[in-house]
Amino acid sequence: MSFNRREKILDMLREQDVLMLKDLEKLFPQVSSMTLRRDLEFFENIGEAIRIRGGARHIKSLSVQEDLYALRAIKNPAAKERIARLAEGYVETGRSIYLDSGSTAMCLARTLKDINLSILTGAPNVAMEISKRYKISVTMIGGLINRNTLSASGAHSLQFIQNLNFDMAFLVASAFSPDTGFTCGNADECELKRAIAAKARRTILMVDSSKFGKSMPHTFATLDDVDVLITETRPDDAIMKLAKQSNTTVIFE
Numbered sequence: 001m002s003f004n005r006r007e008k009i010l011d012m013l014r015e016q017d018v019l020m021l022k023d024l025e026k027l028f029p030q031v032s033s034m035t036l037r038r039d040l041e042f043f044e045n046i047g048e049a050i051r052i053r054g055g056a057r058h059i060k061s062l063s064v065q066e067d068l069y070a071l072r073a074i075k076n077p078a079a080k081e082r083i084a085r086l087a088e089g090y091v092e093t094g095r096s097i098y099l100d101s102g103s104t105a106m107c108l109a110r111t112l113k114d115i116n117l118s119i120l121t122g123a124p125n126v127a128m129e130i131s132k133r134y135k136i137s138v139t140m141i142g143g144l145i146n147r148n149t150l151s152a153s154g155a156h157s158l159q160f161i162q163n164l165n166f167d168m169a170f171l172v173a174s175a176f177s178p179d180t181g182f183t184c185g186n187a188d189e190c191e192l193k194r195a196i197a198a199k200a201r202r203t204i205l206m207v208d209s210s211k212f213g214k215s216m217p218h219t220f221a222t223l224d225d226v227d228v229l230i231t232e233t234r235p236d237d238a239i240m241k242l243a244k245q246s247n248t249t250v251i252f253e
Helices: 002-016 021-027 033-045 068-073 077-088 103-111 124-130 155-160 187-199 237-245
Strands: 018-020 049-052 055-058 096-099 117-121 136-140 144-146 151-153 166-172 175-177 181-184 200-206 218-221 228-230 249-251
Touching: 002 018, 002 033, 002 055, 018 021, 021 033, 021 055, 033 049, 033 055, 077 103, 077 200, 077 228, 096 103, 103 124, 103 166, 103 200, 117 124, 124 136, 144 187, 151 155, 151 187, 155 187, 166 187, 181 187, 187 200, 187 218, 237 249
Parallel strands: 096 117, 096 166, 117 136, 166 200, 200 228, 228 249
Antiparallel strands: 018 055, 049 055, 144 151, 175 181, 181 218
């Protein structure tokens, strides 16, 4: 039974901190590798683990200094996956797309079909995920890597995009409120997001509802700058009213 197997795996994960797929294959020889991978993915989705190459690591073994991105990635995984599915519906063959950094953007990268696309990103993990597809070309922006978001930004990034244009930009915000707009915690990332939003023919913001009503130090866009806001649940009436005034389409499940 899958319940009993997962219960055993979770006990081992909590005890050992790190659990490798090859060890699970020996322990459960009658279970396929794909099923065991799904077990590890299940624990990641419920916030018990972070998947690593060849296995998984229990979340309690991570320190903030050791893996800031991993700690952010486990927050609201179901909401981020729903947002990614909705966002994927806006991806059209032959388009040039900027795909932001962050865990929600990573969910979209995993969701993308293998179609003819040209994608630019400042996130090395996003670029590596997209490079698994054969038909999608992916270009990396250079710059200083922010460990918190696994993103490159700074003067080199801004210079790189000067002569580039995008059909669409899928951006991620750390927080959103009607008063301060879409915000993030890093000044260099703010400048890059702002420049990307200005260049894109269509700007799409992906924000899970846990970030509504909150604010970070740097504003990179308001609803007036955004064509589509995608979230996993209906925003409150104040946000919906402001979105209507700004001609921003709000998409949610």
